[in-house]
Amino acid sequence: MMASPYCVVAALLLLPxxxxxxxxxxxxxxxxxxxxxxxxYAHQYGMAILKKELSTINLPDLSGSVPADLIxxxxxxxxxxxxxxxxxxNSHLSLLPGQGIAASLSNNxxxxxxxxxxxxxxxxxxxxFDLSVNDVSISVxxxxxxxxxxxxxxxxxxxxxxxxHVSIHISGSLSWLLNLFHNVIENxxxxxxxxxxCEIVEELTTSHLKPYLRTxxxxxxxxxxxxxxxxxxxxxxxxxxxxxxxxxGKFSGHGRHTKAPFDAPPIKLPQEHDLMIYxxxxxxxxxxxxxxxxxxxxxxxxxxxxxxxxxxxxMELELEVSPESAPCLMFTPGNVTLVPVINIQxxxxxxxxxxxxxxxxxxxxTNISATISVSSNRIWxxxxxxxxxxxxxxxxxxxxxxxxxxxxVLNYYATYLIYPSVNAKLAEGFPFxxxxxxxxxxxxLRIHKNFLLIGANMKQVED
Ligand SMILES: *[C@@H]1O[C@H](CO)[C@@H](O)[C@H](O)[C@H]1NC(C)=O
Ligand SMILES: *[C@@H]1O[C@H](CO)[C@@H](O)[C@H](O)[C@H]1NC(C)=O
Ligand SMILES: *[C@@H]1O[C@H](CO)[C@@H](O)[C@H](O)[C@H]1NC(C)=O
Numbered sequence: 001m002m003a004s005p006y007c008v009v010a011a012l013l014l015l016p017x018x019x020x021x022x023x024x025x026x027x028x029x030x031x032x033x034x035x036x037x038x039x040x041y042a043h044q045y046g047m048a049i050l051k052k053e054l055s056t057i058n059l060p061d062l063s064g065s066v067p068a069d070l071i072x073x074x075x076x077x078x079x080x081x082x083x084x085x086x087x088x089x090n091s092h093l094s095l096l097p098g099q100g101i102a103a104s105l106s107n108n109x110x111x112x113x114x115x116x117x118x119x120x121x122x123x124x125x126x127x128x129f130d131l132s133v134n135d136v137s138i139s140v141x142x143x144x145x146x147x148x149x150x151x152x153x154x155x156x157x158x159x160x161x162x163x164x165h166v167s168i169h170i171s172g173s174l175s176w177l178l179n180l181f182h183n184v185i186e187n188x189x190x191x192x193x194x195x196x197x198c199e200i201v202e203e204l205t206t207s208h209l210k211p212y213l214r215t216x217x218x219x220x221x222x223x224x225x226x227x228x229x230x231x232x233x234x235x236x237x238x239x240x241x242x243x244x245x246x247x248x249g250k251f252s253g254h255g256r257h258t259k260a261p262f263d264a265p266p267i268k269l270p271q272e273h274d275l276m277i278y279x280x281x282x283x284x285x286x287x288x289x290x291x292x293x294x295x296x297x298x299x300x301x302x303x304x305x306x307x308x309x310x311x312x313x314x315m316e317l318e319l320e321v322s323p324e325s326a327p328c329l330m331f332t333p334g335n336v337t338l339v340p341v342i343n344i345q346x347x348x349x350x351x352x353x354x355x356x357x358x359x360x361x362x363x364x365x366t367n368i369s370a371t372i373s374v375s376s377n378r379i380w381x382x383x384x385x386x387x388x389x390x391x392x393x394x395x396x397x398x399x400x401x402x403x404x405x406x407x408x409v410l411n412y413y414a415t416y417l418i419y420p421s422v423n424a425k426l427a428e429g430f431p432f433x434x435x436x437x438x439x440x441x442x443x444x445l446r447i448h449k450n451f452l453l454i455g456a457n458m459k460q461v462e463d
Contacts, residue, residue: 047088149231227254380428383423
């Protein structure tokens with residue numbers, strides 16, 4: 001089956017681009033660009049989780065003995081230590097193009113409580129203490145990649161932290177005692193905090209971020225006919241603009257099917273940064289959809305008409321309407337159009353037999369205008385006729401074909417049968433590749449050459 005000339009030309013023009021990208025790498029059909037603004041939003045969310053996790057750091061009991069000049073050594077014990085509060089100070093996100101994303105947090109503060117006990121011979125003293133840890137700073141770099149299944153992954157490439165000053169406040173008026181061991185406790189806790197903070201960051205990446213990224217769908221079922229493949233075609237790329245995530249964005253049939261004879265064109269996203277996320281949806285996405293539904297026979301219509309038949313024979317007439325090739329959508333700035341070439345075969349149904357006889361065959365051309373719309377989770381469309389039908393008689397076994405009449409008959413069926421049926425299907429649309437609990441709002445849509453640009457803000461829905 002031939003693709004329309006437009007698709008072939010587009011595919012040929014692409015070849016140099018494709019080979020330039022290297023073997024096995026294809027252009028994405030769908031790119032999500034999370035802008036600095038979007039990353040800031042994610043960062044704030046991440047910080048809130050980090051704060052919560054850091055407050056759960058498990059502090060071990062401490063014990064030991066310290067020498068005291070006059071009385072020999074004193075043994076101490078600290079237990080039931082907990083974090084009362086972890087306050088995050090300033091946090092800053094930076095994009096490291098080609099490498100990853102770095103976050104630095106400074107001026108953080110932590111307060112710890114616990115019980116203490118000191119023993120010397122048969123004397124035991126005990127009480128509680130409060131400890132404040134100031135000037136905690138943390139610096140983390142993350143790198144995003146993709147795994148074999150085409151899902152995004154995240155790893156910590158760098159984590160360091162430093163703890164500034166630790167001071168202990170002991171209940172009761174035992175300052176002489178405090179002086180004995182505050183240095184020891186402070187140093188021990190400082191060391192523990194330093195060890196634990198990056199451990200928590202690593203754990204968070206493994207226990208929260210990685211599973212969260214895996215909630216991005218790789219394939220999504222559209223219906224009985226098709227699914228959309230949203231696996232990544234490459235690792236997410238950090239640029240000075242934000243984070244670009246390249247998805248395959250390809251429709252495929254559930255069963256056996258022939259590969260679409262075209263590739264995704266390269267897309268160059270415009271520099272937009274007012275909203276949190278921009279999606280570039282290539283015409284490739286729509287054309288692979290067209291290809292799949294065409295291959296599955298969902299663009300073939302059979303129309304039976306008794307009234308029409310009277311004009312030519314006394315028998316029932318059957319019209320078989322089928323596009324000559326998968327209709328190809330063309331994206332030009334501001335407009336989406338398709339120019340399908342449709343074959344129509346008219347048969348008479350012979351009585352007393354299952355046979356039918358070909359009366360005539362037509363080729364019909366028309367310009368169709370497509371409107372594409374977006375809602376918080378889907379992209380959908382509708383078609384409206386953009387021009388009159390142009391009929392061309394291919395073959396006729398009858399003496400005379402009234403083309404004008406035929407045209408109004410076809411217009412009638414197009415208006416009342418074909419467009420409503422296709423539009424009902426298109427209204428179902430297809431979903432955005434979004435991770436769990438993310439919704440889009442304030443959506444904007446613009447049609448560029450070869451692709452659709454959709455801008456939106458993101459909202460995390462708390463569960
Ligand atoms: C659609 O109809 C055309 C013309 O009748 C036919 O050649 C083609 O095989 C049909 N396609 C499918 C998938 O049934
Ligand atoms: C887009 O469609 C409108 C309305 O049909 C038309 O006036 C305009 O010229 C088209 N623009 C392009 C670039 O084709
Ligand atoms: C479709 O539109 C193009 C460009 O506007 C025009 O050249 C062509 O004749 C139109 N085709 C039909 C079938 O109206």
